[in-house]
Amino acid sequence: MGDVARIAGVSASTVSHVLNGTRKVDSATRLRVEAAIEQTGYRRNVVARSLAAGRTHTVGLSISALTNPYFGSLVHAVERALSDAGFVLILGDSHDDVESEKRVTDSLLERQVDGMIVAPAAGSERVTLPKITRTGTPLVLIDRGVDIGCDRVGPENFSASQSLTEHLLDLGHRRIAVVRGLAGISSTTERFDGYCAALASRGMAVDADLVIDGHSSTDVAEREVRLLMSARDRPTALISLNNSMTIGTLKAVRALGLSIPADVAFSCFDDFEWSDLFEPRLTAAAQDVETIGATAADLLLRRIHGHDAAPQQIRVPTTIHHRNSCGCPDANR
Amino acid sequence: MGDVARIAGVSASTVSHVLNGTRKVDSATRLRVEAAIEQTGYRRNVVARSLAAGRTHTVGLSISALTNPYFGSLVHAVERALSDAGFVLILGDSHDDVESEKRVTDSLLERQVDGMIVAPAAGSERVTLPKITRTGTPLVLIDRGVDIGCDRVGPENFSASQSLTEHLLDLGHRRIAVVRGLAGISSTTERFDGYCAALASRGMAVDADLVIDGHSSTDVAEREVRLLMSARDRPTALISLNNSMTIGTLKAVRALGLSIPADVAFSCFDDFEWSDLFEPRLTAAAQDVETIGATAADLLLRRIHGHDAAPQQIRVPTTIHHRNSCGCPDANR
DNA sequence: CTGAAAGCGCTAACAT
DNA sequence: ATGTTAGCGCTTTCAG
Numbered sequence A, B: 001m002g003d004v005a006r007i008a009g010v011s012a013s014t015v016s017h018v019l020n021g022t023r024k025v026d027s028a029t030r031l032r033v034e035a036a037i038e039q040t041g042y043r044r045n046v047v048a049r050s051l052a053a054g055r056t057h058t059v060g061l062s063i064s065a066l067t068n069p070y071f072g073s074l075v076h077a078v079e080r081a082l083s084d085a086g087f088v089l090i091l092g093d094s095h096d097d098v099e100s101e102k103r104v105t106d107s108l109l110e111r112q113v114d115g116m117i118v119a120p121a122a123g124s125e126r127v128t129l130p131k132i133t134r135t136g137t138p139l140v141l142i143d144r145g146v147d148i149g150c151d152r153v154g155p156e157n158f159s160a161s162q163s164l165t166e167h168l169l170d171l172g173h174r175r176i177a178v179v180r181g182l183a184g185i186s187s188t189t190e191r192f193d194g195y196c197a198a199l200a201s202r203g204m205a206v207d208a209d210l211v212i213d214g215h216s217s218t219d220v221a222e223r224e225v226r227l228l229m230s231a232r233d234r235p236t237a238l239i240s241l242n243n244s245m246t247i248g249t250l251k252a253v254r255a256l257g258l259s260i261p262a263d264v265a266f267s268c269f270d271d272f273e274w275s276d277l278f279e280p281r282l283t284a285a286a287q288d289v290e291t292i293g294a295t296a297a298d299l300l301l302r303r304i305h306g307h308d309a310a311p312q313q314i315r316v317p318t319t320i321h322h323r324n325s326c327g328c329p330d331a332n333r
Numbered sequence C: 001c002t003g004a005a006a007g008c009g010c011t012a013a014c015a016t
Numbered sequence D: 001a002t003g004t005t006a007g008c009g010c011t012t013t014c015a016g
Helices: A002-008 A012-020 A027-040 A046-053 A069-084 A098-110 A128-134 A158-170 A186-201 A218-230 A243-255 A289-304 B002-008 B012-020 B027-040 B046-053 B069-084 B098-110 B128-135 B158-170 B186-201 B218-230 B243-255 B289-304
Strands: A058-063 A088-093 A115-118 A139-142 A151-155 A176-180 A211-213 A237-240 A265-269 A283-286 A313-316 A319-321 B058-063 B088-093 B115-118 B139-142 B151-155 B176-180 B211-213 B237-240 B265-269 B283-286 B313-316 B319-321
Touching: A002 A012, A002 A027, A012 A027, A046 B046, A058 A069, A058 A098, A058 A289, A069 A088, A069 A289, A069 B069, A069 B088, A088 A098, A088 B069, A098 A115, A098 A128, A115 A128, A115 A289, A128 A139, A139 A289, A151 A186, A151 A289, A158 A176, A158 A186, A158 A237, A158 A265, A158 A283, A158 A319, A176 A186, A176 A218, A176 A243, A211 A218, A218 A237, A218 A243, A237 A243, A243 A265, A289 A313, B002 B012, B002 B027, B012 B027, B058 B069, B058 B098, B058 B289, B069 B088, B069 B289, B088 B098, B098 B115, B098 B128, B115 B128, B115 B289, B128 B139, B139 B289, B151 B186, B151 B289, B158 B176, B158 B186, B158 B237, B158 B265, B158 B283, B158 B319, B176 B186, B176 B218, B176 B243, B211 B218, B218 B237, B218 B243, B237 B243, B243 B265, B289 B313
Parallel strands: A058 A088, A058 A115, A115 A139, A139 A151, A151 A313, A176 A211, A176 A237, A237 A265, A265 A283, B058 B088, B058 B115, B115 B139, B139 B151, B151 B313, B176 B211, B176 B237, B237 B265, B265 B283
Antiparallel strands: A088 B088, A283 A319, B283 B319
């Protein structure tokens, strides 16, 4: 930058100001500076800039399992919104484990991110999250998490899951098994609650034998569903609470040679690009991932820019696609 | 850091050294420093550290379409390898467009990343890549890209695609259509070359009417395949060259009410988690994404650490899963 | 084994 | 409209 200043015959200060548009510069001198920049191939050092200015234009994102297409789309949406605003994304994988999560977020904090978006692991509200808020770093929770007094955006879980269940109930099913996701995270809980509420509204109790925990693993789900569906009094319908669970469930059903919906009706939370391709086409609750990601970025950016308002808790509507895995007689198409 | 030093009764210099283990410190004083750190809740400022030390422990990754599960897994693998080495990942999406790519990589360079991994967009070798290498920033190309004298790691494309095609040929097909991905990127070219080579080895010429360009869009692929398969002299087999093309192709086939493999045999490049679930199960060439990602991270880390050797061009083997969409009589399982 | 001091490359008052 | 100057918070010679 010194070089540029010298060549343009101005001070470093002026160079800085033309670079950032932070104050009025005579157009003649600006031109000289720009020429000098061009000539030297100068590229500013954002690290130094960050140190001096006290802001990094950087946002940290902590999620688990980028392998999951759902999170891939989420990151994609967040990245786009941030880069449009001149921010850059630092990515950390928490592996859905508080310890890793603490390491990840610590590292982000050390790097002076201007804000953070986190899809909290189970138990995060007791350890990771308070640590972040204590630093004053703007934080928005995404996908899941409890109310800890910060912005939060996630899908509508309860009612979507409830509808999915009621639909099966309407079709006459009385033994509906549910495959839950990872325990301890709000999305699992809320979706399960929706399931329970649907049963309750029909005066039915939840049968513990029909509740399967797939943790966050496709394999576990497959094994458990296989076990359940091998029993003589197997359920007549299956509902899966997230995309990994769905894959495990479908694998189990397939392995047993059962057919959907003839032998067992099926519907699931989370849509796939191939839901339409599956035979039968899957009845699924589709989250609006793009909106969730973009909204999170927006909320965060607003906080970063000093916007000071009551924390918002946003639920993005979930859309149910009635297709035919549920055995629905009147599926569209 | 000044606070910590004062409380521990040492100099900032010593604090720095206990923090980084950069020189021997008497265990008594180290204990005092550590206590002071604990007590103050001190967290180092990595930005300042980076500026002073001249390295950021940061790696930039430029890819397109995180929405694609393939890239999601890639990022996942890279992230893990990097974080194990104490590095952090900054993510940028190039949208498979050189202009965006230039912006992304410029921004990464400004941020003084210690190295970069890029899945180059078409034409990148003429504009983006030289700019990077000129800065001396270690660079490794991933997934695709031509030889520009830097490390490169990607899947084995040619022979896998050739095998896929030969297999169809072996099954008696003579009119095999191919659905290509985005033009101008090496993976598309190499896979198409594999297809051509297979035909050539049987003394067959490539029929231009059987070559479909799906660009990078599922929708385009669907439309084109639909057109092709509606013709009276439609091909007897279809081969798709990447996962997006596969989805488009399958949608088209499904929409036409054709059945696989009875009406048309099918095989594809890229495996899905649900390939096994599809009816019929998909014959596919599976890339070893994890290995590709981890290898790229490794190569880069090595360069960053000053390892100076001839650029490596690594091809990670692609595995063909023979299932039954190809109409294979003896598919395993 | 430890401290002093000179930067790293930039920003942002404060002057003029 | 532009320049001067004092840092931002750390690392790292160089001394002792």
